[in-house]
Amino acid sequence: MFGIVVLFLAVSLLFYCLFGGADFGAGILEGFAGKRYRSKGRKLTYTAIGPIWEANHMWLILVVVILFMAFPKVYTVVSIHLHIPITIMLIGIVLRGCFFTFRHYDAVKDKSQRYYSWIFVLSSIISSLFLGIIAGAATLGRIDTSTTSFYEGFIYPWFNEFSFAVGIFACCIFSFLAAVYLIGETQEEELRKYLLNQALKANIVTVVAGGLVFLAAKINGFHLIDLLLSHLFSALCLLLATISLPILWIALRKRQVILPRILAGFQVLMILTAWLWLQYPAVINLQNGPDLTLFNTVAPQATIQVLGWALIVGSMLILPALYYLLRSFKFNTSAE
Amino acid sequence: MEDLLSARLQMAISLGFHIIFACIGMVMPFLMAFSHWKWLQTNKDEYLHLTKTWSKGVAIFFATGAVSGTVLSFELGLLWPGFMEHAGPIFGMPFSWEGTAFFIEAIALGLFLYGWNKINKWVHWATGVVVGISGVASGIFVVAANAWMNSPSGFDWVNGQAINIDPVAAMFNDAWFSQALHMTLAAFVSTSFAVAGIHAFLLLKHPGHSLHQRAMKIALTFGAITALLQPLSGDISAKDVAVRQPAKLAAMEALFKTSKPADLVIGGLPNVEQQRVDYAIHLPRFLSFLAHGDFNAEVKGLDSIPRDEWPPVVVVHVAFQIMVAAGMAMALIGLVFLFFAWKKKHLLFHKTFLTIVALATPLGFIAVEAGWTVTEVGRQPWILYGIMRTSDAVSPMSGLMYPMITFTILYLILAFLVTWLMARQIKVLHETYKPELQEA
Numbered sequence: 001m002f003g004i005v006v007l008f009l010a011v012s013l014l015f016y017c018l019f020g021g022a023d024f025g026a027g028i029l030e031g032f033a034g035k036r037y038r039s040k041g042r043k044l045t046y047t048a049i050g051p052i053w054e055a056n057h058m059w060l061i062l063v064v065v066i067l068f069m070a071f072p073k074v075y076t077v078v079s080i081h082l083h084i085p086i087t088i089m090l091i092g093i094v095l096r097g098c099f100f101t102f103r104h105y106d107a108v109k110d111k112s113q114r115y116y117s118w119i120f121v122l123s124s125i126i127s128s129l130f131l132g133i134i135a136g137a138a139t140l141g142r143i144d145t146s147t148t149s150f151y152e153g154f155i156y157p158w159f160n161e162f163s164f165a166v167g168i169f170a171c172c173i174f175s176f177l178a179a180v181y182l183i184g185e186t187q188e189e190e191l192r193k194y195l196l197n198q199a200l201k202a203n204i205v206t207v208v209a210g211g212l213v214f215l216a217a218k219i220n221g222f223h224l225i226d227l228l229l230s231h232l233f234s235a236l237c238l239l240l241a242t243i244s245l246p247i248l249w250i251a252l253r254k255r256q257v258i259l260p261r262i263l264a265g266f267q268v269l270m271i272l273t274a275w276l277w278l279q280y281p282a283v284i285n286l287q288n289g290p291d292l293t294l295f296n297t298v299a300p301q302a303t304i305q306v307l308g309w310a311l312i313v314g315s316m317l318i319l320p321a322l323y324y325l326l327r328s329f330k331f332n333t334s335a336e
Numbered sequence: 337m338e339d340l341l342s343a344r345l346q347m348a349i350s351l352g353f354h355i356i357f358a359c360i361g362m363v364m365p366f367l368m369a370f371s372h373w374k375w376l377q378t379n380k381d382e383y384l385h386l387t388k389t390w391s392k393g394v395a396i397f398f399a400t401g402a403v404s405g406t407v408l409s410f411e412l413g414l415l416w417p418g419f420m421e422h423a424g425p426i427f428g429m430p431f432s433w434e435g436t437a438f439f440i441e442a443i444a445l446g447l448f449l450y451g452w453n454k455i456n457k458w459v460h461w462a463t464g465v466v467v468g469i470s471g472v473a474s475g476i477f478v479v480a481a482n483a484w485m486n487s488p489s490g491f492d493w494v495n496g497q498a499i500n501i502d503p504v505a506a507m508f509n510d511a512w513f514s515q516a517l518h519m520t521l522a523a524f525v526s527t528s529f530a531v532a533g534i535h536a537f538l539l540l541k542h543p544g545h546s547l548h549q550r551a552m553k554i555a556l557t558f559g560a561i562t563a564l565l566q567p568l569s570g571d572i573s574a575k576d577v578a579v580r581q582p583a584k585l586a587a588m589e590a591l592f593k594t595s596k597p598a599d600l601v602i603g604g605l606p607n608v609e610q611q612r613v614d615y616a617i618h619l620p621r622f623l624s625f626l627a628h629g630d631f632n633a634e635v636k637g638l639d640s641i642p643r644d645e646w647p648p649v650v651v652v653h654v655a656f657q658i659m660v661a662a663g664m665a666m667a668l669i670g671l672v673f674l675f676f677a678w679k680k681k682h683l684l685f686h687k688t689f690l691t692i693v694a695l696a697t698p699l700g701f702i703a704v705e706a707g708w709t710v711t712e713v714g715r716q717p718w719i720l721y722g723i724m725r726t727s728d729a730v731s732p733m734s735g736l737m738y739p740m741i742t743f744t745i746l747y748l749i750l751a752f753l754v755t756w757l758m759a760r761q762i763k764v765l766h767e768t769y770k771p772e773l774q775e776a
Contacts, residue, residue, distance in 0.1 A: 069428025079413030299425035314436035
């Protein structure tokens with residue numbers, strides 16, 4: 001059952017990055033959209049993510065519930081020492097969800113639309129940035145559970161180049177995901193061309209941001225390259241992610257819809273796998289004492305047992321429903 | 337401000353905000369499904385308009401509820417890590433089921449809101465019902481987790497560590513049923529009365545508007561039935577609390593001395609220093625009856641509880657009086673409504689009755705907030721009743737006042753915006769939809 005719980009944790013995290021991430025990315029892209037495409041892009045974003053964003057968002061809640069039930073020490077240490085970035089991320093998530101909905105459901109379409117859009121874009125950036133910062137801080141190993149200093153305990157673990165670089169990388173790759181995803185949603189040639197251009201730009205900045213992560217790791221004295229060399233599987237994943245890029249672009253040029261999406265998803269999967277494998281079995285690297293791993297923080301057997309069953313039964317209920325939702329709105333766009 | 341107080345305030349504000357959206361998310365789908373079903377049956381345009389109007393409101397409330405609920409799942413750890421480290425593995429099970437239920441709710445809502453003309457009309461109707469059922473289920477799971485904090489079970493507490501964990505026993509703790517029943521009914525009463533009240537208010541402004549008439553009738557039917565059932569559920573809760581948490585019951589009733597028999601104290605302001613209640617009405621022996629079903633039973637007072645384990649008596653007593661008074665008022669309105677609907681249909685939309693219903697708009701939510709205050713503040717100073725104190729669970733981070741202020745401002749802004757958006761919905765509805773013209 002332990003394996004199943006860990007699998008669900010990893011899959012929930014992956015799905016949140018893929019689907020929730022693409023939703024955030026759509027918001028970021030909107031911020032960078034030229035005037036001509038703003039309203040068209042907005043409509044497309046709405047039809048593409050309107051029906052599903054709340055469901056996408058549930059993957060994060062699953063991650064949280066699995067963490068506090070199965071790995072309570074991980075959940076509490078992160079909550080204590082990353083209180084500030086988590087709070088900022090939450091404010092971003094709240095504002096993003098609310099203003100996305102307010103914008104669409106406001107019965108009067110007047111000047112207020114501009115404010116909704118503005119906050120929607122800004123909170124999409126903040127949520128993605130701080131999601132990345134939290135991941136970076138968990139990896140970097142500056143969390144010190146014994147310190148009494150406010151700075152060392154609650155600021156130093158996440159306020160550093162590496163965590164911010166991971167945050168920026170998250171923003172870039174989410175935008176890339178969203179652009180690739182949205183290309184398949186439009187039938188309009190002009191909009192398609194524009195989105196292709198957006199995807200290309202997002203792709204370039206993602207690669208640059210990836211380089212930035214390595215640079216920042218070096219600045220913060222975190223031996224990321226050495227780690228990769230000693231974890232060849234992770235290195236292989238990153239390599240595969242890179243190799244799949246040209247294939248994705250060829251597929252996009254050939255006007256394929258499904259293959260580019262699968263490849264973009266594959267890239268996120270590979271990057272996430274590379275990261276998790278570098279970390280495994282640690283979840284949180286600590287500055288003082290042994291790291292928090294899946295094994296030394298795991299809840300008692302009885303808990304893992306009921307959680308595992310809840311996840312299995314739950315997913316048997318959720319997945320068909322989710323499939324029906326996606327089929328109703330995603331795969332029949334041509335029928336309209 | 338003290339960190340513990342800040343953390344408690346932030347939790348109270350977050351829950352107090354979320355609970356309104358959660359109730360609406362649980363109940364509105366049923367009101368919508370009812371109107372939707374009426375439309376499918378009768379093909380009357382008003383029902384379609386009503387369903388769509390309500391669904392726009394639901395979309396706004398649901399989104400706000402979903403994200404504020406996410407905040408809560410993090411806040412448990414951000415504010416109470418000392419509690420969550422031990423509690424997570426024990427009471428996590430209802431949360432994992434709540435996750436499933438809420439996931440299905442979100443999927444079904446997506447299908448319902450965007451499914452007009454896209455999916456089979458009866459499947460579409462059914463997705464609305466699924467939203468409601470999974471909403472109620474997720475509410476029950478969350479309340480079961482809260483009930484465990486009032487009635488810890490499913491583990492042994494040895495030297496500050498939980499051993500022999502049994503998550504199933506923890507979920508089905510002694511308090512889960514009475515709390516879940518009371519909360520589910522409360523959600524129905526509060527949402528139905530709020531909806532009925534708004535439509536009654538609009539009927540005063542637009543007399544004879546048939547959409548509002550139908551809306552008010554649907555909402556008040558749900559509200560009246562649940563408001564009349566709620567006192568029975570309250571009785572189950574009171575008898576349960578009397579046995580499990582005598583300190584909470586004593587604070588609710590401001591019963592300072594163990595008495596046999598005990599009087600029911602109605603209203604008044606407890607004076608904790610002098611251990612008496614000023615300006616109150618006393619009903620002899622009634623507390624003995626309500627707590628134990630026997631006019632001569634002994635009821636434990638606060639004197640049987642160590643002084644440092646007393647909940648804040650004034651807050652709990654006053655909140656309890658407010659809850660009961662609001663509940664009784666709604667039960668009375670519900671009774672009058674049912675009588676009118678049965679015998680005196682012409683009085684249903686009489687100006688006086690409409691005014692009363694309109695004035696009752698906030699009553700249900702006032703009762704919900706007051707009741708939640710009773711159960712949460714009444715548990716203090718414990719976060720896990722009898723086992724862990726709230727002060728031992730709070731985050732070691734200093735300056736908790738700042739996140740508390742931030743979230744307070746955020747929620748105030750959102751509350752204002754949601755209200756404003758509703759007003760705009762109603763305005764546009766009246767501009768674009770004129771039932772009189774359609775019937776002509």
